[in-house]
Amino acid sequence: MAELKLKQIKKTYDEGPTVIHGVDLDIRDGEFMVFVGPSGCGKSTMMRMIAGLEDISAGEVWIGDTLANDVPPAKRGVAMVFQSYALYPHMTVRENMAFGLKLAGKSKKDIDDAVNRASDILQIGHLLERKPKALSGGQRQRVAIGRAIVRKPDVFLFDEPLSNLDAALRVQMRIELTRLHQDLGSTMIYVTHDQVEAMTMGDRIAVFNAGRIEQVGTPLALYQHPANLFVAGFLGSPKMNFLPVSASIFGQNTSLQLPGGELLSLPGARAEGELTLGIRAEHLRFADHGVPVTVELVEHLGDVQIVYARAAGQSEPLAIKLASDNPAPASGSRAWLAIDTAQCHLFGPDGQAIRYSQH
Numbered sequence: 090m091a092e093l094k095l096k097q098i099k100k101t102y103d104e105g106p107t108v109i110h111g112v113d114l115d116i117r118d119g120e121f122m123v124f125v126g127p128s129g130c131g132k133s134t135m136m137r138m139i140a141g142l143e144d145i146s147a148g149e150v151w152i153g154d155t156l157a158n159d160v161p162p163a164k165r166g167v168a169m170v171f172q173s174y175a176l177y178p179h180m181t182v183r184e185n186m187a188f189g190l191k192l193a194g195k196s197k198k199d200i201d202d203a204v205n206r207a208s209d210i211l212q213i214g215h216l217l218e219r220k221p222k223a224l225s226g227g228q229r230q231r232v233a234i235g236r237a238i239v240r241k242p243d244v245f246l247f248d249e250p251l252s253n254l255d256a257a258l259r260v261q262m263r264i265e266l267t268r269l270h271q272d273l274g275s276t277m278i279y280v281t282h283d284q285v286e287a288m289t290m291g292d293r294i295a296v297f298n299a300g301r302i303e304q305v306g307t308p309l310a311l312y313q314h315p316a317n318l319f320v321a322g323f324l325g326s327p328k329m330n331f332l333p334v335s336a337s338i339f340g341q342n343t344s345l346q347l348p349g350g351e352l353l354s355l356p357g358a359r360a361e362g363e364l365t366l367g368i369r370a371e372h373l374r375f376a377d378h379g380v381p382v383t384v385e386l387v388e389h390l391g392d393v394q395i396v397y398a399r400a401a402g403q404s405e406p407l408a409i410k411l412a413s414d415n416p417a418p419a420s421g422s423r424a425w426l427a428i429d430t431a432q433c434h435l436f437g438p439d440g441q442a443i444r445y446s447q448h
Contacts, residue, residue, distance in 0.1 A: 126297030348402030
């Protein structure tokens, strides 16, 4: 196991754009860190630089006490699990898992012990004599993870390892990877564009956007206290609702005028000007009075319903989350929304969160 430090990491391609812009990040020994962000945000490039598969244009990667910039990939003490599994089709599962140890000159006993231990952990002992073509997608992914485990690396790197699996299997593998981290206690870095994976698996999450880290924190901290509009809109399903508001200070409160002219008072807030109000779907409810909306769509998801309703002056509908047994208004009907002011977020013209006493 090892801690990992990224210091002012930059990546610029020859005569091309800069794709990583001076990233700083400390990953603790034994931590499960998730890199999350939209496609093209730089999270996989960052992981490949940690692994030594991409050159670092500037900055330093420290793995434990070692400056790893010029250390060959095989000697960095990291093991990477790819989205594509990258198994050798002509080898059995046992041979695939043992291959790296054979190249390293390990004894047959050490190799057999390591493979048997990893196969026990991953419950794939009955598959050791099969070849990859005889395995399901989930089994192939376990083999790829097993190949990493046998090396006993200081750091595990997972690059979107579940994206090729169906929805049910992804849920199962999320549980198994979380359990694996608890059993091994190893430092793990996990790249995904799926915010559900990030929220359910990570000890902490680093949210990437356009080659920069927008915010780092626990899943709950990022969900409840997003640093800016990007994080607020990226984490959460459905995403946070945003309303443009005109704010003015009124005594100890801030008065917000919504696009339709309605007024909302935020106790403890001290802000003014043209701002953005953020509110999660679960913090809106239908009431006898409030913000008038027109219901456009009701999605029935089994345990919950998501109602999409448009307020005056809004380009996008608001999402409202209701329990399945809570009656929802019909599509096309008029209704009123009550906003839980204790759960509101304010963002300035620069997109950064405005902190006040309720938060």
